[in-house]
Amino acid sequence: MNKGKFYGVGVGPGDPRLLTLRAVEVLQSVDIVAIPKSRLDRESVAWEIAREHCRAETKLLELEMPMTSDQDVLLEAWRAGAEAVLSRLNQGLKVAFITIGDPSLYSTYSHLLQFLRPELAPEQIETVPGISAMSAAAARIHEPLALGDEPLLILPGTDNLERFLDLPNLVILKVSRTLPEVKASLEDSERKAVLFTRIGQTGEDIRTLDDLDPSGKIDYLSLLLVKMGGKQ
Template sequence: MTAAIRSPAGCLFGVSLGPGDPELITRRAWSALTSGARWAYPVKGRGAISFALDIVARAGLPIPSDAEPLHFPMTSDPEALSLAWERTGRRCAELLVDGRDLLFLVEGDASTYSTFGHLVRAVRAQVPDVAVETIPGVPSYTAAAARLGAPLVEEGGTLAVIPAAYGVEVIDRMIDAFDTLVLLKVNPLLDQILTLLEHRGLLGEARFVERVGTPEERVVELVETLRGERVPYLSLLLVRNPGRVRGPQHRGCAKVAERTTDLRGS
């Protein structure tokens, strides 16, 4: 059990950078990046390339000489993960202790399937009263929909965003429950998902996007051509179910407006 570090004056920021296009960095994130705060960024291992740092570099911002790589091992071993998070939390607490703000660079949005939430808990285990601010950003699936030139959902529609790792049985049930499904990180189950969509008659309603907003971006509209292909980790499927039967909707606001009008007229 390690001793807690004294409370820092610095604030821990989760700086969302968007999915890859530097022009999708928000003005709020840009202000933080140019504020003189210390940077920290995630890497899979020592010497590995950071996708988040690459977004900032392509934006033309100089990388501070004291920018700190934080190592996040790609493992499911709970003991190894616990040790890694404790080490990362302690290091961030040490960086904050001099009162200088610390920016953790996040691809996509820091509140959506991000390591930032884990990092906050790890730092607060060391410094319970640390100040935290999350700067929101553009998630990959909204950027993908914009790239395709089609709305994710329209009035009255429903949307679900899930990792494809939940499996085809869950995906099959959710097709009937939502008008649009966003399936993230589809690589391990891509062929199984394509078979399901073919069985459901929805291959023509699916679109595939990988590395959206980056120089390596790829959009595939004929998704059946992807069978047998190993696609990148940063890839997703947008699936529509135009034939979904919707239940009745409770339009409470309209009822309130009607009741108000009746009262005024009485």
């Protein structure tokens, strides 16, 4: 059978100029761009970033990937998404699944691949790395994520930051989930914490935790860099 090819393409954090040359090459060559959406009636940030690099005739395949911690709902969404992709691959088509930042860091791409890998030959899969949001954030303030022998810890939100505060460099992704707890943990610590929202996108915002509005609510597309070295 004429087998297709599946690509996981990192489209970077927001600025359409921060895609790799390989990502653009793949987007221009595929038959279908698969777009993860939290709800089908919502816009996709990944598509907003990628669209200018795609051919007008490229078909889109929208995949609903709900934002939930319900494992049964998630498993079903990944399974259905993988099935929709596989049926196109089995027609010999090339499908690029686009994902914000880098596909190897907290991306639905890895879950889809879990379902697809047993069905595909190794040469039918290509993962195209992307610039992660944390790299873009560090670049915006000209700070290293880590230097010399220092470790760097990446956390997916946390309500127990105290146990990591001895480390020199922390990145907290998905920080909107636990911002009040994170803020409280940092209150009396001599740490420099910078909150980045929608880096490279409309509405980009960079601020300290002291500058939050009273509701404490922030956009899901926000991350916190925390470093030793005194409050900013």
